[in-house]
Amino acid sequence: MSDIRDDVRAGFNELYGYEPAGMWSAPGRVNLIGEHTDYNEGFVLPFAINRRTVIALGLREDGIARVASSFADEVVEITISELSPETLNGWAAYPLGVAWALGQRGADLATVPGFDIFIDSDVPVGAGLSSSAAIESAVAMALNDVWRLRLDRPTLAAVGQLAENKVVGAPTGIMDQSASLLGQKDSAVFLDCRSLDSEIVDLGFGAAELVLLIMDTGVTHSHATGGYAERRASCELGARMLEVESLRDVTVDDLPRARNILDDTTFRRVRHVVTENQRVLDTVRALREQGPAAIGDLLDASHLSMRNDFEISIPELDLAVETAQANGAIGARMTGGGFGGSAIALIHRDDLSRLQVAIDGAFAEHGFGQPDTFVVVPAHGASRES
Ligand code: GLA
Secondary structure (H helix, E strand, O other), X not given: OHHHHHHHHHHHHHHHOOOOOEEEEEEEEEEEEOOOOHHHOOEEEEEEEEEEEEEEEEEEOXXXXXXXXXXXXXXXXXXXXXXXXXXXXXXXXXXXXXXXXXXXXXXXXXXXXXXXXXXXXXXXXXXXXOHHHHHHHHHHHHHHHHOOOOOOHHHHHHHHHHHHHHHHOOOOOOHHHHHHHHOOOOEEEEEEOOOOOEEEEEXXXXXXXXXXXXXXXXXXXOOOOOHHHHHHHHHHHHHHHOOOOOXXXXXXXXXHHHXXXXXXXXXXXXXXXXXXXXXXXXXXXHHHHOOHXXXXXXXXXXXXXXXXXXXXXXXXXXXXHHHHHHOOOOEEEEOOOOOOOEEEEEEEHHHHHHHHHHHHHHHHHOOOOOOEEEEEOEOOOOEEOO
8 A cells, every 4th residue: 555655656746746735545345245236225235445546636726637547648638617528538537527526516617726636556447346436436535625625425425426427427326436435444334325324334354264355257347338237227127117216115025026017037137136135134134143254145145146137147257156165165256246357255264275276276177267366355445645
């Protein structure tokens, strides 16, 4: 972390030729359980991870915004009053989309000071760990401070989601930005995506001698195209046909009736969301009453539901999950939006290296690309660094 901070300060200085006014950081996230429930006004249980995006920001007096990063050669420059979903594209849509979205939430983009931003990150891109929400949350924190907007963290999460939805063009929910902004060390964020009330739930991995392994398949995906939006549309169709405001209003007891009303595909999409909401509640209860060793079956069941009912898994994710389950994991599931990205395994620390070797072997045997496996630790949310 301190390395990235040093790199960001140096990168800022070299590019813009002056000292930044401050530095901010925000983490990526892992969703422990509660997948495709956020945009159905359901429950999620993500945690912030010890991989962060760091930004340095300096103020300008001319109403111009410039953004640059260690992962793109170009410096993108725009007049802030001209920011709009139409004028932004590429990677700059994430940081500058947030500036635009703050305008939608009360910042006066005609009068706010301009800024220069430099960004670096060790959140892997395309791994399903919300590298984009990390950028959005860090920029939202920074601009909230320097523009003196006094918005609270849930509002900043909504700002990041607005940028993602309207500027990046991905119809995603509120989970990722909420995890990045509200996360706390060793804990998960239990979020009700209808009321936006959240509670911090102790994960207790350390005391139980458990670790959380990321198994990144290397298969990249985009939620701005394809399957993600299709799944969301199926859920909305299911809610309309069941005559409820959202699938949050359907319970496990309602499923037999839903089966009579819905076509088979829509029913299975609905069944995933409804049972997944229940699994989040069950996971929170198990964590509080018994600790993390008790949540394995719920993680496994979540994966099966995504594979069979929601149909968002891919062979690489299934293989990672099955290999983990066969090599000592307490539980395993794909995490994030699906169609690529990462799976997670909760495993005793003594069994970790055996599992990592097994995953590499299984992927090689199936002719899949080399996966990347690494442990993440539940960490604190977005913060000011200097
Ligand atoms: C992506 C989206 C989230 C959420 C998950 C699926 O990560 O950004 O809003 O919908 O997929 O749970």
